[in-house]
Amino acid sequence: MERxxxxxxGANVYAAAKRLGWNFDHRKILEHFAGMGALYNAFYYTAVPAQIDDKQKRFVDALTYMGYTVRTRPLRENTDEHGDTSRRASLDIELVTDLLTTESRYDVAVLLSGDGDFERPVEVLRARGKRVIVASIPExxxxxxxxxxDxxxxxxxxxxxVERPGYRLPSEGQRSEGQRSEGRFQDRELRASFYGAGAGGVGDDR
Known part of the structure; x- marks a missing residue:
């Protein structure tokens, strides 16, 4: 059996959910991909505000309880020359580090992301005999x-x-013009990785 x-x-998967207009159940995602073989570990990467409130902490705790190893990085606030403020945090380094340093523990890497920055690490893994599955949405x-x-x-x-029934997210086509503002979208998208999240999904917007 393959490991x-x-x-x-996390941010990429949440953005995919916003595009699709329906929510993911993290427990179901774990069970679905673990069903492909013997699960070695499941890593979840997400940004956190500098001050984490109880609801956000419950989300991280819920992921941990499900069996995820959660990696976090605090959001940093940036203001551009126009005075627009956004909050960003990248966990690409953490994800790539885990991909490469744990490769002896798995045979198949399942990467839920569409980020092109992971192209080279994926090529390295394949050159070392690992099978890599990428999961996201085409757009x-x-x-x-x-x-x-592979x-x-x-x-x-x-x-x-993998859907969490009963929980819907507004699709891209349903956004108002103001909501399409890049700075506001990035800020809201990262915060939504935590806000309102219950034990199963991201952002419990009904």
């Missing part, structure tokens, strides 16, 4: 990353297996 390593880019997946992987899974194609 599975699961690596989830958010770089061509280079998709081409580098297999690609469109998250929309496994909706029945």
């Amino acid at each position: 599975i390593g699961l690596f989830i880019d 958010m997946t770089s061509y280079e990353l998709r081409n580098a992987a 297999e690609y899974v469109d998250l929309a194609s496994i909706r029945e297996q």
Whole structure:
């Protein structure tokens, strides 16, 4: 039986949910991909505000309780020359570090992200004999990353297996013009990785 390593880019998966208009159940995601073999570990990478409130802490605790190893990094606030403020945090380094330093523990790496920055690490893993599966949605997946992987899974194609029923997120097409502001979207997207999140999904917007 193949050993599975699961690596989830939290912000990227949340953005995919916003595009799709329906929410993911993290427990179901874990169970779905663990069902491909023997799960070695499941890593979840997400940004956190400098001051984490109780609801955000419960979200991280819930992920840990499900069996995820949660990696976090505090958000940093940036103001551009126009006075627009956004909050950003990248966990790419943490994700790549885990991909490469734990490779002896798994045979198949499942990467939930469409970020093209992971193209080269995926190529390295394949050169070392690992099988790599990338899962995201086509409109958010770089061509280079998709081409580098052994297999690609469109998250929309496994909706029945990973959706959290009863919880809907506004799709991209439903946003107002003001909501499409890049700075506000980035800020809200990162915060939504925690706000209102229960034990199963990201952002419990009904």
